[in-house]
C-alpha cells in the first residue's frame with residue numbers, strides 16, 4: 001500500500017478507536033465510507049493513476065476500505081459492549097472486488113501500434129467516407145469499367161453503378177491524392193473498414209479491416225517501399241520474421257509487389273498450414289501506377305509514390321487467439337473485468 | 341492453371357531445377373504457385389495466373405517467361421503450315437459468316453474422312469493431370485492445344501452442324517444445352533456460334549447439338565479470339581465459368597492463332613487420319629497494332645533503387661522478343677499487357693529479380709505537415725478517456741435489419757442477406773443487441789462503448805457522421821461519464837435512451853493534436869456461457885482479501901478463471917472464526933469441468 005494510503009488508514013483508525021458512541025461512529029463511517037466519502041473520492045481518482053499502476057491502486061483501496069469497515073465494526077462492538085447491549089450476530093456485505101478495468105478493441109490496438117510506428121516516420125493518419133463513388137473506388141485506381149480486377153471484389157451497392165461501400169483502403173488513397181495533390185510531399189497511413197458482398201461465416205465477413213500507407217515524394221524507389229514494409233512487418237511480428245517480396249499484380253500499382261511471410265510451421269518447405277506453398281500472402285503493394293497519380297493531376301515527371309496495404313483481421317485474431325472472424329464485430333468478444 | 345513439369349521441359353529442354361525452386365521462382369516473377377503434386381507419375385504445379393497475363397494461361401506464355409528469367413532457349417514449335425498443303429487452294433471455301441464486331445479473329449478449316457478414337461495414353465494422362473476427364477482424341481486434342489497456347493478452340497461435327505456456321509449475337513434463341521447437358525437460359529446479348537436453324541455453341545462452351553463423338557467422320561475446327569469484356573459479361577450472366585471462358589475473357593494474342601491452329605490440325609491428322617477438305621477460313625478484320633514505347637534505360641534503376649545496367653535492360657527486352665530501336669521499344673504481340681514505359685520497367689525489374697532489392701532500408705523520418713483530420717484525434721482521445729473510466733470497446737455491424745427513421749435511411753441494393761439491408765442510423769440498437777448477447781452468455785457486462793459511422797440520406801445526399809454509443813448499468817455514472825465526453829460542448833448532440841447514450845462527434849470541439857495510448861489489452865472469444873459458482877471458506881482469523889483473491893486466482897488458473905470476487909465476509913463472535921464467500925466465474929468450460937475445478941480449488945466436498 002502506498003505511503004499516502006497507509007497514512008490515511010492510520011489516522012482513520014485512530015479516530016475510530018477514539019469514538020465512544022454509536023452516533024460518533026456513524027458520523028465517521030459516513031465521512032469515510034459514505035457515498036460522498038473519502039474512499040469513494042479516492043476511487044474516482046483512479047483515472048489519474050497511470051494505467052500500469054491502476055490495478056495495484058485499486059487493490060490497495062479495496063484493502064483500505066475493508067480494514068476501515070472491520071475497524072468500525074469492532075469499535076461498534078466494543079461501544080455496544082460498554083453499554084451492556086446484547087451482542088448482535090454480525091453480518092455485513094463486505095464486498096471485495098478488484099476495480100473494473102476498461103479495454104480497447106483488439107483491432108484498435110493493432111491500428112494504434114501501426115499508427116505509432118508510422119507517426120515516428122512523419123506520417124499523418126487519414127480517413128475518408130465509407131460510401132463512395134465508382135470513380136474513387138475503381139476509376140481513379142486504374143480499374144475502368146469491365147476491368148477483370150472488378151471481379152475480384154464483390155461490392156455492396158447503395159445505388160448501382162455509381163454509389164457503393166468502399167471495398168478497399170486504396171479508395172482512401174484516391175481521396176487523399178485528390179485532396180492533397182497540391183500539398184506534396186505526402187506521408188499518410190490509414191486503417192479502415194472495408195466492405196464486400198460476402199456471406200458471413202466463421203472465416204469470412206462482409207466487413208473487414210485493412211491498413212494502408214502511402215507516400216508521394218521525389219525519387220521514391222522500390223527499395224524505400226520494401227524497406228518500409230519490412231519495418232512494419234518486423235514491428236508487428238517481431239525481428240525474426242522472414243518476408244519475401246515478389247512480383248504481384250494490382251491495377252493501381254506498377255511495379256506491383258506482394259509480401260509473403262515464410263510459413264512459421266514448415267519454414268518455406270510446404271505444409272498443410274500454408275497449403276504447401278511454403279509462404280503465406282500478407283497483402284499487396286507497389287509503386288503507385290502513373291495513371292493513378294495522373295488521375296489526381298500529380299506530375300509524374302517530378303513525383304512518384306508507393307503504397308502498401310494489408311489485412312488486420314487475421315493478424316489481430318491470431319494475436320488474441322480468436323478463431324471466428326465474427327467475434328471481432330461484436331457477438332462473443334469480451335474482456336475480463338479485472339485484467340488488462 | 342496446372343503445369344506438368346515434363347511438358348514444360350519439352351518447351352524448355354535445358355530447364356533443370358528442383359520442383360521446389362521452380363515453385364518459388366515462378367512465384368517471384370509473378371505467377372503465384374500454390375504447390376506441386378504428383379499426378380499420374382508426373383510433377384504437376386498449381387498456379388494462380390494474374391488477370392492481366394492471359395498469355396500465361398498456356399504453357400507457351402509461361403515457358404517464355406521462364407526462358408527470359410533463366411536465360412535458356414525456348415524451343416520453337418515446328419508445325420507444317422497448312423497453307424503449304426498441296427492443292428488446298430482448290431478446295432471449297434467454307435460458308436462461314438461473322439455478323440458481330442465482337443470477334444477479333446477466327447480461323448476455321450474442315451477435315452474429312454477421319455477415324456476418331458479413344459485418346460492415346462500420353463493424351464489421356466495430360467488431360468487427367470489438368471483435372472479433366474478424357475473424352476475422345478479430337479476433343480482431347482482441342483483441349484491439349486488450349487492448355488499449350490492458352491487459346492480455346494472448338495470442333496463441330498458437320499453431320500450435326502452443317503458447314504454454315506454463323507458467329508452472331510443471340511438472334512432470339514431462348515435456351516442452350518451445353519456439352520455436358522447443362523441447360524442455360526439465354527438472354528439477348530450472348531455471343532454464339534449457330535447455324536441457320538439452331539444454336540450450336542457459346543463462344544466459351546460447346547453445345548450438345550453438334551458434339552464430337554467416336555463416330556464423327558467430318559469436322560470443322562475453329563480457333564478464335566473475342567472482345568474479352570463480352571465474354572466476361574456472358575460468362576457472369578450465365579454463371580458459367582469454363583476453362584475457355586477464363587482464357588477468352590482476358591486479352592489474348594490473335595497473332596498466335598496461326599501457330600496454335602496449325603499445330604492442332606497437324607495433331608488431328610496424325611492421330612485420327614483424315615484430310616483437309618476446305619480452304620482455311622481466316623477472319624481478321626483489324627490487325628493487332630503494337631505500341632511503340634519510349635523507354636529511358638535509367639528508369640529501372642530509378643524505380644527499383646538498385647543499379648540495373650543498360651546491358652541488362654537490352655538483353656532482357658531482347659529475350660522477351662521486344663523490337664528495339666534505340667530508345668523505342670515494341671513489345672511482342674503475345675504481351676498485350678505491355679503498353680507504357682512503366683510496364684517495361686516492371687518487366688526489367690522482375691526479371692532482374694525482386695530478391696536483389698535490399699529489405700532493410702526504409703524511408704527515414706521526415707518532417708511533413710500533419711494532415712491528420714482532427715476528428716481522428718478526438719476519437720482517439722475519447723477512446724482513451726472511456727477506457728480510463730472502465731469501459732470496454734466493442735464493434736458492431738454497420739448493416740442493420742431495421743431503420744430508426746425511414747425517411748432518411750440508406751438501403752443497400754444487394755446486401756449480404758435479406759435482413760441486414762440498411763446502413764445504421766444509430767449505434768444504440770446494436771449496443772442493445774450486444775447487451776442481450778452478453779446476458780445470454782451470463783456475462784455481467786457493466787460498461788461498454790462503440791465509436792463508428794452512422795449514415796443518412798438527406799436531399800439525395802449521403803451523409804456520414806461519427807458517433808459514440810455508450811452503455812452503463814449505472815445510469816448516474818452514465819450521465820456523468822457522457823458529460824465528461826462532451827466536455828461542456830453542445831449538449832444537443834447527446835441522446836439518452838435508458839442506460840444508453842449516443843453522442844454525435846462531428847459538432848464537438850476537437851483537439852489539435854493527441855497521442856493515443858498504446859497499452860496492450862487482452863480480449864477473449866467466449867465459446868460458451870460464463871459459469872459462476874459460490875464457495876464458502878472458513879478461516880481462524882481475518883485474512884488479507886487481496887492476497888486471498890490472488891492466491892485462489894492462481895490456483896484456478898488464467899485459462900479458466902473469468903473473475904473472482906469475495907462477496908461476503910462473516911465474522912462469527914461465538915466461534916470467533918471468519919467465513920469468506922467467494923464468487924468464482926469460469927469461462928469457455930463446460931458445466932462439469934467448471935464444477936470440478938471449483939470443488940478442487942476451494943476444497944469443497
Ligand SMILES: [Zn+2]
Nearest residue numbers: 263266271274
Ligand atoms: Zn507451411
